[in-house]
Amino acid sequence: MTEHTLIPAIGCWVSQLLPSGSGDRKGVVKKILRAETGAELEVNWLIPERFTSCVAASKVKSGFTNGMDVEDVTPGAGVSSLGIGSVMQQRVLASSEQVLVDFAESGERHWLPYQNLRQVRRAKLRFLNAQKAEPVDAERLRLRLLAHAIETWNENTGVLSHLDIDPLPHQIHLVHHILASGNYNWLIADDVGLGKTIETGMLLHALNQRGTAKRVLLVTPAGLTRQWQEELCRFDLDDFQIYGEDFNINEARHWKMHDRVIGSLDRFKQEGHLESLMQADEWDLIIFDEGHRLSRRQYGLKLTSSDRYDLAAALRSKTKHLLLLSATPHQGLHDKFIALLELLRPDRHQELMMLSLKPEILHDMIYRNHKADVTDAEGNFIFQGKITRAMRVPASAHSSAFDGTLQSYLRRGYAASAAQGRKGNPIGFVMTVYRKLAASSSAAIHNALRNRLARLVNERNEVFTALEPTDERFFGEWEEQLSTDAKEFFDGEIHLLETLIEEAASLKDNDLKLQLFVNDVIGKIQHSHPGEKVLIFTEYRTTQQYLREALNNRFGDTAVELINGSMKHSERREAIARFEDKGLFLISTEAGGEGINLQRHCHIVVNYDLPWNPMRLVQRIGRLYRYGQKLKVLVFNIHQTDTMDQQIIDLMYERIDSVVDDMAQVQKYEFNEGLKDEILGEVAELIDVEDILLAATQEGIDRTRERIDEALRQAQSAAAKQRELFAHAASGNPAELRHELVITQEHLQSFALGMFNQVGIEVIEQVLKDQLIRIRLPEAARPKIGMSLKASLRLDVTVHRELAVSRPGVQLLDLNSSLMKYLLREALSYDFGGHIAAFKHPSLGSGAVFGAMLRWQSQQGKRMRQEFVMSHVENGHTLLNSEVVGRWLLEPAIGLAFQSTPEQSKVIFACAESEINQRLESVSNRYLMPESLQWIAASWVV
Structure with a gap:
């Protein structure tokens, strides 16, 4: 045997040819012994007869069979285990015996040397064989279940990670709904003020954890690029760079250095920038903030699109997943609204053309929360009204005199505008600007009129050429800086301006x-x-x-x-x-x-x-x-x-x-x-x-007055139709989580306290209503947690974000915490135990509790969804994630020494398996198909 020959690990199944030559004996490696002639193995032979003997490592082969559960125990510093999987197939390649293992947790399959695998016995097999349950395993089973529930809930919502926020229920529901749908093409249309930025950050964080959003492009209004960058840092997403500010692209290959990019909508739409952007590799996700700015209108059979819409349409080919954010996506313009949805779902063009007949298709395209509905975690409305x-302002002679003169000026200006046709449009525009300035302040109109008079008197040949802003919010600051024609709009304008300026000055002095x-x-x-x-x-x-x-x-x-x-x-x-x-x-x-x-x-x-x-x-x-x-x-x-x-x-x-x-x-x-604010917005968008x-x-x-009433009648009708349409959008619905195991701070704290006890971390005291926990770490735990040898062994920790922020030195136990990661690692390790147990509980009656991981994939085999469930079987009836099981997870479990019969266990397990399979089937849809079902732990309730 050469020094490079692999030695089977302890727990590895090996086989050896029987002396009679009539077949193989099979057994499990118990010890590895070193001898002068090479490594020897102490093997506990189990097939065909039971005995123990020593054998040279070079004399054995793989003893694994298809369907066996195994764990990767590849040795070596810095080598991470691939976890636990099932044997699928075996082969010999260049004298190397290899086993194909399906690792359900990661969704991967790998050919591995059989020597680096050890057999494990998972919960399902232990339960069906009615393996004896020991009292010590009850609490460890509870903690194992909690660890799976915590990690899965965080993967599906992102709320337990290191976020600088306390998410609200409607935000959690939105992220969960989109992730669970298996479809990442959505229009998020929450009301103003409900936190679309927070929802986007949570969604990106959760996708980041899944490894499904490595390359992300975020396109925003120009004034918001830096603000978005700062906001995303709250979600541990601090690697986003701003195109044109933090970096520039000189050659197409430079895009490979930038996976997380924020860019201005109006910069990207420019020809040179768009050409550069289209040379970048595909993006995992593209997000457009204020999606209603992407405008395409239909006039008869002709489509007229804005540069912004053309940008989005061009980028659509560069990603499979597009997210649009807009509180006002419809704006009473049905064709524009359809165009937005076509960007999202070009594959559903025909259905969108018939939207008025089939509005229910919006349910898997639009997510909309209303201010009137959202509450905090306790169910209280979050808006105090x-x-x-x-x-x-009291009437005054100065104001009335000025307004009378101004109205005369405006009438003559509008008349001059109309007389010149299209060439007179700038005059009409200036008249409208002066009206707005006068409504704002005496100072604003006084300044504008003086500028106009100076232009005429000095006869500077400056014409109205200012570039109109594309965003209404910039109109005001742009309007008061207009350069106008140096010629009179109408005969006698200079004289009328002088009178107006004098009256405006008087009004300003008596404002x-x-x-x-x-x-x-x-x-x-x-x-x-x-x-x-x-x-x-x-x-x-x-x-x-x-x-x-x-x-x-x-x-x-x-x-x-x-x-x-x-x-x-x-x-x-x-x-x-x-x-x-x-x-x-x-x-x-x-x-x-x-x-x-x-x-x-x-x-x-x-x-x-x-x-x-x-x-x-x-x-x-x-x-x-x-x-x-x-x-x-x-x-x-x-x-x-x-x-x-x-x-x-x-x-x-x-x-x-x-x-x-x-x-x-x-x-x-x-x-x-x-609700009134929402309707006001809908109506206001429809009035000129x-x-x-x-x-x-x-x-x-x-x-x-008549024109206002007529405009409002039309606006009211359009808004009512719009509301009917949006009634079919998805929205925050607590019932959607009725099959979900919702994890709270209580569960995190119960898990942490339970694990402290299991791994030898001393709880010195709990203060501030038990929210702050003072602990002492054992010396041996420091390297496992990733702490330096000089770090203090005494820590103040909490699962409450506000407490950690308000008290310096208090560590937050979220899922980014090295201590919490260590606790989860320990609880999820195979050797931690807790695979099966038995316990008594007054509210659960008799029966069994199971934990299972359900997974779904796309039609191309890509994992899209993962869900952890707990089923409670009693008297032949099965409940998923019942409230009583959720409460049981919060309490330390006291176990029993108990052994069922295989017949009883099989009947109970069949009930649980049937319900779990129904759940797998009910969630499956056009985007999702079942991938795997993994039984995590099983317990008898006695």
């Missing part, structure tokens, strides 16, 4: 709106609650500076922070940090407020100007009115009542509120506030406010 107050804001709103808030933080929204930077100056004069130079679209992400983040630390007021424009979340430090928002699109108001309030807000949100809307435009806007908001109330009452919801205001200038207030 909001109070909205209209603050009306009742500003006085109401500073004295009656902000002043009273600070008087009743000194130091209260307030978020203030306006559409324009000029107004922003105007308010800043007024608040600084009243409350000091350090009281106010600004954020707007001209600032870099880092500058905005620093301004927000100063506001949350010591600031009183944060004044934001629409663009500045994109993506910010301030709910943990602020619950008051003031809208100094009201946006023309009511949905923008919902999104402003959504900066505070979202998950994590512990207080009722207070909203102050400032209304200028003595101008025509403001009267129309007030009328529009009043009418919309009435429609929303009517629609909300039809729904049978206990909590209607979130600018068209209505333009008509008001030409037709008067009465005709405008």
Whole structure:
């Protein structure tokens, strides 16, 4: 025998030719002995007769037979076992005897030298043979079951890993539903403020654990790339790089160095960048944030798509899995909505064309949670509601005079625009901008009119060529910086401008709106609650500076922070940090407020100007009115009542509120506030406010009232149809988890305490309502846990995330913890025991409890789903993951010395197996087919 010859491991089955030559004897290696002539084995021969003898290792062959359960025990430093599997086949290749082993846990098959395998006896065989149960195994069986349940629940939801969040039930359900579906092409359409970023992070983390999302491309609006990168770090996903900022691509092969990429939607759609992107390898998953920006419309037989949609369509060929995020995917535009779904599921084109007749197909394409439904883990609604107050500015002679002159200017401007046809469109646009500026503040319109007059007087040949932004949130900051034609829009414009500027200056000097804001709103808030933080929204930077100056004069130079679209992400983040630390007021424009979340430090928002699109108001309030807000949100809307435009806007908001109330009452919801916001968003998306205001200038207030009512009737009808459609989308449903073993912090703590006792870790004390556990580690455990020899043997640990965050030095026992990994490793090892046991339990009666791992695969054999179940058999009836079994897992188990008969065991096992097979069958669908069933542990209940 050469020094390279493998020696069978202890527990390996070997065979040797009988002396008579009539066959082989087979047995199990018990010891390995060294002799001068080579290695010898002490073998316990079992077939055909039982005896023990020593034999040279070179004289034996494989004794394994197909169907035997074996464990890979390949020796060597740094070599990890492939685990436990079943023998499928055997071969001899170049004098090497090899065994094909199916490892169900990993879904892999490998040819291995027979010498590196040892036989094991799994739970099913032990139970069917009625092997005697020892008392010590009851607690170890409970801990083994808990370990499997913990790992599987985390794989299916990601909630037990090192996340900087405490997920809500609706977020857990969403991730679980998508992972369990076996289909990763989804439109996540949760309401604003329900945490689509969190859900995406959880989903990516869970896919990362499965190893199914190595290459991920995340496409976002330009202003959110850095914020997404920071958010993903909360999910232990800190390897995402931003294209064009963290790295650039000079050659196509450089893409191989970047597996996790975030990129701007508008950058990627550009020809050079798109060409480079299309040269990258395929992605495991592509995600589009704010998917409603991918627009394709149908006009007759003609399809017109945006550059953004073309980008998504091109990238669709580079991935099997596409995820779209959008709170407003429909927007009353059915053809655009169908186009989005076609991106998701191009294979279901024909069904989507018939969507109105078969809306139930949305159930496996769209997941939608409603604000009106979501609760915390205790079942309490997470939104405390909001109070909205209209603050009306008193009428004034200055305001009325200015509005009268402005209306005259607008009528002449719109008339000049109409007279020039398409060439006059820029004039009409400027008129609309001036109306918005006037509705915002006296400072904003005064500044704009002065700029217009200077343009005309100085006769600078600057024309209206500004590039229009593609995102509505940037319109305001863009509009007030327009360059206009240096020629008069109409005869006498200069004279009228001079009058307007004089009246605007007078209005600014006697600004009742500003006085109401500073004295009656902000002043009273600070008087009743000194130091209260307030978020203030306006559409324009000029107004922003105007308010800043007024608040600084009243409350000091350090009281106010600004954020707007001209600032870099880092500058905005620093301004927000100063506001949350010591600031009183944060004044934001629409663009500045994109993506910010301030709910943990602020619950008051003031809208100094009201946006023309009511949905923008919902999104402003959504900066505070979202998950994590512990207080009722207070909203102050400032209304200028003595101008025509403001009267129309007030009328529009009043009418919309009435429609929303009517629609909300039809729904049978206990909590209607979130539902009203949702309907408001749907209705607001369907109204062309600018068209209505333009008509008001030409037709008067009465005709405008009729146009508003007609627009709302159409919007209400469209919104109602949209709601009917979305009723078929999947949503958070606790009943969906009725067959699941839901794991909580209680289970984690019970497992940790039980394992401490098993592996010799001393629990010194439990404090803070038993949530903080002080332990002392044995010296021998340090290297197994991965601790240095100098590390302290005393630790403070907890399974409660908030406690670990709030108390320095306390280690969190989540599934990223080295200590928790060690405990799970020990509990899941074969030699830990706990494969079968017997115990008494007052609530379980008599019968048996089984643990089993169910797995499903795609039609091409790729694992798509794994589920751990516990079945309880009593009097011939079987229940899966019953509540009483879940409670039993929380209590240390006291075992019995017990032995059943094989006949009794087979009857009980047949009941469990039948129910488990029904579960395997019921979950199977067009994406999933059964892969394997592995029995983990079995116990008699006596």
